[in-house]
């Protein structure tokens with residue numbers, strides 16, 4: 294089954310369009326246990342889990358076996374947020390490790406290009422039903438300094454990146470929940486089969502309901518849940534707000 298279908302199946306099963314960013318800044322000796330506790334309290338109410346350097350750097354893939362197994366046990370797709378941006382041989386080495394340890398998808402930077410960059414990575418992930426999600430427009434304040442740059446024909450980089458996602462057969466794109474116009478523009482370019490993931494909610498100023506209502510398929514949410522004294526409640530509240538947004542599919 295393709296990554297897109299696995300995402301939609303999981304979203305339906307758990308009635309959730311939230312990708313939980315399992316990010317923690319606790320001391321290293323406490324971080325993993327906290328991640329496992331938060332995952333355990335929320336795993337029935339999220340569509341997928343995203344892991345970033347917060348866990349991957351201090352613990353490595355073998356060190357987060359418990360997190361991976363918990364996601365597998367629950368049928369939750371697992372996304373590595375590496376913003377992959379290297380040459381092909383290194384990128385392939387990275388995704389081979391991710392697949393070997395049970396990850397389902399990787400976030401990558403289309404800036405690196407297709408040839409000897411990401412083309413074969415997408416092919417490789419698809420062989421195993423995995424996915425590649427490309428950055429189109431990020432959620433931090435300086436995003437416009439890069440993704441908003443225009444080429445010599447006046448086309449902004451984010452539109453070029455959206456077109457690359459479509460043309461390269463990427464499974465999804467990341468577009469900030471704070472720029473609803475760009476979610477809509479991206480949707481027009483990538484079509485309905487490419488999933489739109491929207492981060493930037495809460496501490497970064499975006500709103501889950503408007504991000505989802507703006508046409509994203511999934512919102513990516515980290516600190517609003519992981520730093521809450523009651524992560525399960527924070528997630529419930531967030532999903533309640535999203536329920537106001539129009540349904541997808």
Ligand code: XMP
Nearest residue numbers: 314345400430431432467492493514515516
């Ligand atoms: P917060 O705590 O802000 O965490 O809800 C969001 C998570 O998503 C990552 N993030 C992004 N990832 N493109 C991405 O691929 C983005 O524009 C973006 N904005 C935030 C962030 O690193 C954290 O893991």
